[in-house]
Amino acid sequence: MISNTIVLPNGIELKNRIVKAAMSEALADKTNQPNTDHIALYERWAEGGAGVLISGNVMIDRSQLGEPGNIVLDNKTDRNALISWAKAGTYNDTKFLLQINHPGKQAPKSMSKKPVAPSTIKLSKEFSALFNEPRELTTDEVRELIEKFVLAGKIAEETGFSGVEIHAAHGYLINQFLSPADNKRKDEYGGTLKNRMRFMVEVFQGIRKITSPKFIIGLKLNSSDFTEDGFSEKDSLKVIVQMAELGIDFIEISGGNYEKAKVMDVGQGVFFLDFAKKAQNSVDIPIMLTGGLTSKQGIEDVIHKEGISLVGLGRSLIMNPNIPNQLISDAFQSVQLPRLSTGIKTLDKKVGGAIGIAYYEQQIEKLVAGKQAKYTTNAWGPLLHTVFRHGLHSITGKRR
Numbered sequence: 445m446i447s448n449t450i451v452l453p454n455g456i457e458l459k460n461r462i463v464k465a466a467m468s469e470a471l472a473d474k475t476n477q478p479n480t481d482h483i484a485l486y487e488r489w490a491e492g493g494a495g496v497l498i499s500g501n502v503m504i505d506r507s508q509l510g511e512p513g514n515i516v517l518d519n520k521t522d523r524n525a526l527i528s529w530a531k532a533g534t535y536n537d538t539k540f541l542l543q544i545n546h547p548g549k550q551a552p553k554s555m556s557k558k559p560v561a562p563s564t565i566k567l568s569k570e571f572s573a574l575f576n577e578p579r580e581l582t583t584d585e586v587r588e589l590i591e592k593f594v595l596a597g598k599i600a601e602e603t604g605f606s607g608v609e610i611h612a613a614h615g616y617l618i619n620q621f622l623s624p625a626d627n628k629r630k631d632e633y634g635g636t637l638k639n640r641m642r643f644m645v646e647v648f649q650g651i652r653k654i655t656s657p658k659f660i661i662g663l664k665l666n667s668s669d670f671t672e673d674g675f676s677e678k679d680s681l682k683v684i685v686q687m688a689e690l691g692i693d694f695i696e697i698s699g700g701n702y703e704k705a706k707v708m709d710v711g712q713g714v715f716f717l718d719f720a721k722k723a724q725n726s727v728d729i730p731i732m733l734t735g736g737l738t739s740k741q742g743i744e745d746v747i748h749k750e751g752i753s754l755v756g757l758g759r760s761l762i763m764n765p766n767i768p769n770q771l772i773s774d775a776f777q778s779v780q781l782p783r784l785s786t787g788i789k790t791l792d793k794k795v796g797g798a799i800g801i802a803y804y805e806q807q808i809e810k811l812v813a814g815k816q817a818k819y820t821t822n823a824w825g826p827l828l829h830t831v832f833r834h835g836l837h838s839i840t841g842k843r844r
């Protein structure tokens with residue numbers, strides 16, 4: 445049952461099976477600290493009844509940000525602000541995890557002049573206006589970045605968070621290490637799958653070592669990159685089995701990257717279901733499936749019919765933050781996600797990903813203000829709002 449508790453491999457019990465998936469809040473100012481907006485937002489989601497809240501991706505390196513408004517988790521971050529944020533997200537017997545991330549080559553030009561990556565493989569031509577070619581990390585720099593992830597885990601525990609989710613999906617740095625298309629390294633962090641996994645494994649083991657056993661460590665992993673020579677389903681299954689053996693507490697299944705965007709579809713049903721079933725059948729640890737879930741029937745089927753342990757809800761919980769409570773009290777049927785458009789097909793194609801993100805970020809601001817999200821299919825409002833808030837470069841990549 446969705447409302448049933450579940451015990452993670454580290455012994456921590458979750459009050460139900462519903463997880464708020466990571467969604468970048470874009471609410472931090474230039475100091476990249478959590479603020480009262482983050483507190484209001486996560487209080488609202490905690491009140492909504494989910495067993496677990498996962499924050500939007502929090503950056504582990506101040507010099508390499510993924511989006512405007514990111515939070516950074518390092519020794520410069522205000523501990524009191526983190527403590528207040530952790531309290532807000534955990535108050536309703538909710539577990540609150542920080543999703544820790546590094547964008548690698550997916551750091552936009554407006555955020556980083558020279559991104560870093562396992563190898564100097566740039567994004568495809570159509571993305572050249574938005575992203576610079578990355579430079580290859582030295583082996584020492586790779587180890588320094590692993591240490592930064594580990595430090596982020598340590599700070600998360602010290603400031604009261606229930607755990608972290610390591611972001612190894614969506615084409616960001618750890619995904620780049622996993623992908624044979626992006627990782628051409630000749631040192632111990634490249635080559636065989638064992639070597640390509642090493643970055644992620646060392647991040648996980650480093651955090652496990654420095655935190656207490658009750659600290660939850662989860663992983664968000666692509667089922668596949670959906671590119672010819674990228675991270676494949678076959679590799680992904682092997683990684684899942686291996687990470688389960690090493691003691692990860694849960695694995696969230698996702699897919700795609702900036703070039704092969706998969707997670708913002710509307711009306712395509714549940715994403716990655718077949719793969720998630722295969723994954724759940726291969727391991728004893730909880731598998732979490734996120735993507736496309738908007739109805740009671742869909743959510744219940746994932747848990748009851750398909751036997752997957754946890755469901756992740758993203759956009760649905762922006763449209764209605766009370767879904768978990770309403771599911772449990774049998775007061776929820778479904779929520780509608782808008783199909784956004786500027787009305788100009790070529791423009792929709794060009795800024796398609798940005799449109800969805802712009803819309804949901806705008807709705808997040810409504811939740812912060814104690815209001816409800818507003819359903820619209822007109823993309824112009826959200827796009828202009830984003831340009832006003834973050835600058836034109838946040839969509840075009842060009843700084844004036």
Ligand SMILES: Cc1cc2nc3c(=O)[nH]c(=O)nc-3n(C[C@H](O)[C@H](O)[C@H](O)COP(=O)(O)O)c2cc1C
Nearest residue numbers: 465466467468500501707735736757758759801804
């Ligand atoms: C505004 C927005 C921001 C997102 N930011 C993140 C993020 O920081 N980390 C992440 O892993 N996924 C992120 N996602 C993807 C979601 O976690 C999720 O995988 C995706 O929205 C599909 O789930 P859904 O259909 O329930 O929304 C984001 C999605 C949206 C809409």
